[in-house]
Amino acid sequence: MGMDSGMRVGMEANMRVGTGWDLHRLEEGRSLVIGGVSIPSSKGSVAHSDGDVLIHAIIDAMLGAAGMDDIGTLFPDTDPSYCGADSSELLSKVVELVAACGFHVCNLDTTVVIQSPKLGPYKAAIRQRLASLLGVEPSCVGVKAKTAEGILGELGTGSAIMAQAVVLLGT
Ligand code: MG
Numbered sequence: 487m488g489m490d491s492g493m494r495v496g497m498e499a500n501m502r503v504g505t506g507w508d509l510h511r512l513e514e515g516r517s518l519v520i521g522g523v524s525i526p527s528s529k530g531s532v533a534h535s536d537g538d539v540l541i542h543a544i545i546d547a548m549l550g551a552a553g554m555d556d557i558g559t560l561f562p563d564t565d566p567s568y569c570g571a572d573s574s575e576l577l578s579k580v581v582e583l584v585a586a587c588g589f590h591v592c593n594l595d596t597t598v599v600i601q602s603p604k605l606g607p608y609k610a611a612i613r614q615r616l617a618s619l620l621g622v623e624p625s626c627v628g629v630k631a632k633t634a635e636g637i638l639g640e641l642g643t644g645s646a647i648m649a650q651a652v653v654l655l656g657t
Contacts, residue, residue: 500657502589504551506543509648511640512600520598520605520647521612521629522574522619527603531647534563538573540598540629543651544616545573545580548591551655552584577619589655591620595628596651601644605631 512518516530521540531537545557554560561568561576568576581591594616598605605612609629617624634641641648 501592502551502553502655504547504549504653504655506546506548506550506557506651506653507649508539508542508546509646510537510539511646512644518647519573520600520608520649521596522577522615523608523611525603525605525608529644535561535568535571535576536573539647540596540612540616540649540651541573541577543649544594544596544653545577547594547651547653548580548584548655551653552587552589554583554587574615574619581620584655588657590657591622591626592654592656593622593626593628594620594651594653595630596649597630597632599632599634599638599641599648599650601633601636601642604633 510531510533512529513532514529516532518525518527518530519536519538522538531539542557549556549560561571609631612629613624613627617627636642640646
């Protein structure tokens with residue numbers, strides 16, 4: 487009986503969790519955009535879009551939670567209209583898509599792995615930007631930054647950036 491009532495409560499809440507992950511190569515002379523914030527750096531993401539690795543991970547987490555197709559299917563890099571695309575705009579579209587399915591973001595937690603530059607000074611701005619794009623309070627957005635401790639191949643040598651996101655959607 488206890489289990490029955492617990493299952494009903496879970497269904498009524500209708501919470502959906504999703505995870506996302508992304509990786510980009512970093513090269514000299516490219517711009518570095520993380521979570522919709524431009525970060526001063528000699529190296530930036532190699533990508534068809536603006537290469538915002540964090541927003542790409544968040545988009546996949548949201549789409550996964552909503553039971554929808556992934557970012558590569560929704561915004562294919564073979565489509566010239568996404569060349570140099572502002573990933574913040576893509577995230578806004580995804581917020582609308584999941585809202586159309588009746589979902590809103592409850593909270594989001596993320597980790598960015600980059601050898602340099604250190605992201606500490608930019609974390610508050612990234613949280614603020616993501617919160618505004620998602621329509622939630624900054625307290626509902628987690629942004630953690632780590633180095634690769636000089637190991638993990640290209641991540642450790644500063645030739646790549648990686649991001650991971652977990653999102654909880656609710657109705
Ligand atoms: Mg990407």
